[in-house]
Amino acid sequence: QLINDILDLSKVEAGQMDLHLGPVEVGNVIEDVRTTVEPLARSKSIELTIEGSPKLRLVADAAKVRQMLLNLVSNAIKFTHSGGRIDVRSRQVESWVEIAVSDTGIGIAQQDLGHLFKEFHRLDAGPGPQQEGTGLGLALTKRFAELHGGQVSVESELGTGSTFTLRLPLQGPAPAASLPVAPPQVAAGDPGRPLVLVVEDNPQAAEILASHLHAGGFRIDVAHTGTDALTMARNLKPVAITLDILLPEVDGWEVLTRLKADEATRNIPVVVVSVVDKPALGRALGRAQGRQRSGRY
Numbered sequence: 055q056l057i058n059d060i061l062d063l064s065k066v067e068a069g070q071m072d073l074h075l076g077p078v079e080v081g082n083v084i085e086d087v088r089t090t091v092e093p094l095a096r097s098k099s100i101e102l103t104i105e106g107s108p109k110l111r112l113v114a115d116a117a118k119v120r121q122m123l124l125n126l127v128s129n130a131i132k133f134t135h136s137g138g139r140i141d142v143r144s145r146q147v148e149s150w151v152e153i154a155v156s157d158t159g160i161g162i163a164q165q166d167l168g169h170l171f172k173e174f175h176r177l178d179a180g181p182g183p184q185q186e187g188t189g190l191g192l193a194l195t196k197r198f199a200e201l202h203g204g205q206v207s208v209e210s211e212l213g214t215g216s217t218f219t220l221r222l223p224l225q226g227p228a229p230a231a232s233l234p235v236a237p238p239q240v241a242a243g244d245p246g247r248p249l250v251l252v253v254e255d256n257p258q259a260a261e262i263l264a265s266h267l268h269a270g271g272f273r274i275d276v277a278h279t280g281t282d283a284l285t286m287a288r289n290l291k292p293v294a295i296t297l298d299i300l301l302p303e304v305d306g307w308e309v310l311t312r313l314k315a316d317e318a319t320r321n322i323p324v325v326v327v328s329v330v331d332k333p334a335l336g337r338a339l340g341r342a343q344g345r346q347r348s349g350r351y
Contacts, residue, residue: 106144113226125191134159156217162210203227247273251292253283280304
């Protein structure tokens, strides 16, 4: 899920995320999301209520509306204690559709509100085990809403609960919102697809990664050594890099360090796809925990 979210984010930032617009029955999307999250809500004895007109419709990308709402409701369940309540309300306000997700959860401190929609920002859920998640759900929700010409906002009181409101245009996005200008791609291949650089010395592993990425709408270049990875990253300017750590010549940690030190490559998202156990180095490079099968830097 982490890799999928990062690549979605990279597509949006590269202007390569297409919206498949059509009529969307808001009530059907909400019911679908409720069916998905109900087992989790039930496991915490959380009451989940739905309110809104069953005839409410808008022009949008149905899959992305579902993903936005699923992110918001899942987030509400995550930060609501057992026995709490979550309300999902939908309505039309002039030429807009509003979907509000309210919870009786832990709430959000005022100083944290401005960071909520930043990539990899995670709230402190208080005592107990750390909450799972990619740290990208709210960031993606914001980007998807903006692609539709809409927005997502939040109101919260610490210790009382939060309300996230998704606001989307009834008649769909304006052309400028749905067709952002994309930077040119330099590498060979289909220029209509964003490029991902796969850094992997194992041909079979590289082939598996490339197959999944290609199916997701990306074109692929593969670097089999750390030296090649650094050269190709500078020359090709990919929208994202997947990086194995156990590489010949220059290992993955050194590649990552050099990528982040180079002005030309430091802003390229890097997904480490490897089993490593170097938490101190991971923290130094911007992640709280280094032992991961996959991580983003």
